[in-house]
Amino acid sequence: MSAPVFSAHAIAKRFGATVALARLDLSIGAGEVVALMGANGAGKSTFVKIVSGVQAADEGAMTLDGQAYLPGSPLAAKRQGVATVHQSVADVVVPALSIADNLLLDELCGGIATIWTPRARRHARARELAARVGLEGVDLDAPLGTLSLAAQQRVVLARALATRPRLLILDEPTASLSSAEAERLYTLIDGLRAEGVAVLLVSHRLADLRRLASRVAVVRDGRTVAVQDAPIDFDTALETMIGRRLPVGTPNTDKSELIQRAKPALELRGVRLGAHSEAFDLDVRDGEIVAVVGPVGAGKTRLAQAIFGATRVSAGTMRLYGEPWRPRTPREAIRAGVFLAGEDRWRSSLFPDAVPFASVAGTIGFPFLPRWSRAGVVPRAKERDVAREAIDTFGIRCGGPDDRVARLSGGNQQKVLLARWHAEPARLLLLDEPFQGVDAGARADIAAMLRRRAAGRATLVFVSDLEEAHEVADRIVQFDRGTVEVTREATPAPDALIST
Structure with a gap:
């Protein structure tokens, strides 16, 4: 050469x-x-x-x-x-x-x-x-x-x-x-x-x-x-x-019958995201992971935000475990056990380094401080205990709970964000581009973790990459121009990042 x-x-x-x-x-x-x-x-x-x-x-x-x-x-x-x-x-x-x-x-x-x-x-x-x-x-x-x-x-x-x-x-x-x-x-x-x-x-x-x-x-x-x-x-x-083999497994082999028998967790009927959008229906069952896949600008983020109470749908109804669901604010959604990990972690979820609670422990615990506090006193010991468990579970590379999130690598920042929404039990977990900036090994680990913890909640994963959808989902919903185009069962992609 x-x-x-x-x-x-x-x-x-x-x-x-x-x-x-x-x-x-x-x-x-x-x-x-x-x-x-x-x-x-x-x-x-x-x-x-x-x-x-x-x-x-x-x-x-x-x-x-x-x-x-x-x-x-x-x-x-x-x-x-x-x-x-x-x-x-x-x-x-x-x-x-x-x-x-x-x-x-x-x-x-x-x-x-x-x-x-x-x-x-x-x-x-x-x-x-x-x-x-x-x-x-x-x-x-x-x-x-x-x-x-x-x-x-x-x-x-x-x-x-x-x-x-x-x-x-x-x-x-x-x-x-x-x-x-x-x-x-x-x-x-x-x-x-x-x-x-x-x-x-x-x-x-x-x-x-x-x-x-x-x-x-x-x-x-x-x-x-x-x-x-x-x-x-x-x-x-x-x-x-x-430095190791990737985890082996497929997300869909043994769950389909259980999911079919499970009760509906989220039901959308005649929903329009905008005045000129086409109406659509969508069901997600308890224990199911559904990937909503579509190009950038398809409306995936808007759908996630509408379910989370950050925006409003133009028409239609939503039900959460059989009850009408129309949250007025994200705070109301969080109280009800509906959590959203946003697409742009710095705009939607993480804190600048200058903020006092921008540590790993503070970032993970922040949404739950009202329910963790007693007489207005924030239990720092609980924050750190939850953070230590998250560091182990998610494989976050850091020095400990007090490390500043802004000083971690992008992939580890993403892991902290995902760990936040596993610090308390969720009824509905919304993940908008959760694998952005995450390496292949960590992505496979996160997908496996999401599947392990799928029981007792519904999970909606919003992604642009079909390969990522196949890696984690039980069912894939094709989404474009603000509406559902097609729904199908997920099968492991031929080039899936999980070693087969």
Whole structure:
């Protein structure tokens, strides 16, 4: 192979006594997509931050096109030819600004363009960037917030490509995309490969890795422990990644008769999510796990929020274990044993680090403090006991109940959120994209845990990925344009993440 576009040798990083990276090695050639596979907390995010200039390595060396590469900031990284598209679009866009201004945000901040640059010239440049990622025809003067999340991500990608990078880093690029939107992104990446761009891909979705990866580098405990060229043996890669075999099992084999005899837990009749949506019916029985699957924007989150009392349905009735169900607020839903783990954990559920109770224990116990408190006194001992049990049950990688959630890896943050809604018994558990940012091993463990605890409640799982639905559900409901399209029994997907 010719000299790599990018190489990293013996990269190490410590945070106090915690070793985040321990001599990680990686190289990427022109036109290659190298996927970084690793469990939550393996060091992937730390490595991406070092390569993109957010943090500095303690040890090791990096090169870019054969020259020493040591970025002091993200701007320095971009100027040297390394562009990063982070998982969270919300962190790098300004929804109130126009689409054109968001496309040119880096150039405006870097002095390449200014607000005094003639509007026609700015719009011509914005159109050029938009066209490269398939956003022709959009109203460049419209606020960015009017675009779908997938389109906003393409705006961020267009900004990253504006500098013609030699290395493009994609961090969970399809986490919030439908399969059709993901395919458009794949096609775009194919074009970049043809131009000789090196790509570092971080993704927990096997579909991404199968479609894109030239090689995978498996990281465990901050080290590169294996490298595989395509075609990739994913069973071996996954087992190497987590250091053990994945749990074996299928979610549907012995439950169907029991579920059919079980009483209805949730009944929706003639429900319309919006004035112009088609009415639909939906039943979920006690002990059943139903996956509601559909593309981004299909209405899944709106349905979850309506059941939880965060929004209202336009028409129709809901019943919970035979009683009329129309919660006025989420607090009322929680009191009745209806819990929702929201799609965007930071917007809906988790607390900033500055908040006093943003620890693992405080985050898990927060919704239940009114029922746990006695005479207004919060029982900290109970909080910690519940948190310790959750840490063991969910395999949360942290130092203990008092660790700050904001300082955990994304996958461990997601586990804390799921643990919260298992701290008290639920009658109806609503999980909106519960596997987002969770590695394959943890995903299989969480799916197995949900199946083990399914008795005595109904569970609705809202996902965009059909593979994830097959992994956890007894029954799958296809959802689109705010209504049920089709319902069918779940069967293990042929490429399920559970080893078979």
